[in-house]
Amino acid sequence: MNISIIGPGAIGTLLACRLVNSGHHVSIWGKSLSSTISLRINKEQPHLFSNCNKQHLANSELIIITVKAWQVENALVPIVSYLHKDCIIVFMHNGMGVIEHICNKISHHPILLATTTHGVYKPNSMQVFHTGKGITKLGGYNDKGKHCVFLVKLLDHALPEVIWSSSIKVTLWNKLAISCVINPITALEQCANGILFKKRYEHLLINLLNEIVLVMHEEGIETNFFDLSFALGKTIKNTEKNFSSMQQDVFFQRKTEIDFITGYLISKAEKHGILVPKNRFLYQKIKLKEGIYQK
Numbered sequence: 001m002n003i004s005i006i007g008p009g010a011i012g013t014l015l016a017c018r019l020v021n022s023g024h025h026v027s028i029w030g031k032s033l034s035s036t037i038s039l040r041i042n043k044e045q046p047h048l049f050s051n052c053n054k055q056h057l058a059n060s061e062l063i064i065i066t067v068k069a070w071q072v073e074n075a076l077v078p079i080v081s082y083l084h085k086d087c088i089i090v091f092m093h094n095g096m097g098v099i100e101h102i103c104n105k106i107s108h109h110p111i112l113l114a115t116t117t118h119g120v121y122k123p124n125s126m127q128v129f130h131t132g133k134g135i136t137k138l139g140g141y142n143d144k145g146k147h148c149v150f151l152v153k154l155l156d157h158a159l160p161e162v163i164w165s166s167s168i169k170v171t172l173w174n175k176l177a178i179s180c181v182i183n184p185i186t187a188l189e190q191c192a193n194g195i196l197f198k199k200r201y202e203h204l205l206i207n208l209l210n211e212i213v214l215v216m217h218e219e220g221i222e223t224n225f226f227d228l229s230f231a232l233g234k235t236i237k238n239t240e241k242n243f244s245s246m247q248q249d250v251f252f253q254r255k256t257e258i259d260f261i262t263g264y265l266i267s268k269a270e271k272h273g274i275l276v277p278k279n280r281f282l283y284q285k286i287k288l289k290e291g292i293y294q295k
């Protein structure tokens with residue numbers, strides 16, 4: 001298949017290299033002006049990709065957008081006119097709410113959303129380290145996207161494990177709930193995820209989850225406090241030594257994805273007239289931190 005990866009950062013590089021290994025024709029579309037870019041995973045053989053080639057983009061049957069949530073619009077809008085009308089678009093980023101703003105520009109394409117738990121670290125522009133094998137969940141955003149179940153086999157062959165989600169909205173909400181808790185706290189405390197098991201966080205975690213459950217119910221997502229806290233505990237355990245993406249963004253003084261994580265939760269809470277003071281408090285603290293280093 002002809003595939004383009006839009007945003008060859010940590011996740012994008014991992015996918016690009018694995019898709020080539022799996023026999024696909026892969027090009028990339030990044031911010032660099034070079035016409036070719038060499039990318040490698042760990043110490044494996046590097047692959048040479050064509051970069052920002054409009055013809056390759058136009059020939060793409062599938063594009064996977066792997067930029068940060070707040071970068072999606074700027075990455076997608078300039079390239080939409082080059083895409084073939086049937087080109088499948090997969091979005092893979094943390095958080096929710098991005099597609100709502102741009103779907104009218106791409107609604108004739110099959111659109112899918114994906115969320116992944118792979119861990120990837122990119123120390124320089126040419127190499128990534130695959131630090132944790134994970135699971136990718138994929139599902140259709142529009143009707144055409146829902147007909148693209150075949151992509152599970154294709155992507156699973158390249159970078160297992162890939163699972164089809166028949167309700168990607170539910171999958172993303174469950175991931176969002178966990179991120180709303182782990183990401184801002186670990187970013188503010190600058191600690192690994194495992195710290196959240198400490199007794200002193202218990203009340204905060206309970207309050208955050210209770211607020212999140214109310215919003216999820218109003219959004220039509222079937223959940224309850226016990227299921228969510230079990231899932232949260234499992235994620236903290238599985239990633240106890242890891243640093244969340246937001247911890248790293250704050251550490252390196254980068255813009256975080258808070259607007260698409262807690263910010264999304266707050267916007268839905270406001271829509272339903274639900275108060276989420278604990279989540280709002282964390283949101284404001286992160287915005288304050290970002291504001292200081294972005295000045």
Ligand SMILES: NC(=O)C1=CN([C@@H]2O[C@H](COP(=O)(O)OP(=O)(O)OC[C@H]3O[C@@H](n4cnc5c(N)ncnc54)[C@H](OP(=O)(O)O)[C@@H]3O)[C@@H](O)[C@H]2O)C=CC1
Nearest residue numbers: 007008009010011030031067068071074075093094119120
């Ligand atoms: N890394 C990880 O382990 C995981 C990441 N995720 C999620 O995946 C998403 C991507 O994360 P990650 O790969 O780490 O992020 P990166 O910042 O490493 O990758 C994003 C890439 O997109 C590029 N980019 C930004 N804007 C544009 C544009 N307009 N056109 C083309 N390219 C652009 C960036 O370039 P530049 O750097 O020059 O801005 C960068 O190379 C995030 O939502 C993240 O939360 C999820 C699970 C794990």
Ligand SMILES: CC(C)(CO)C(=O)C(=O)O
Nearest residue numbers: 179182183239244245246
């Ligand atoms: C689930 C969690 C918190 C894993 O660290 C994550 O999504 C992230 O780091 O962004």
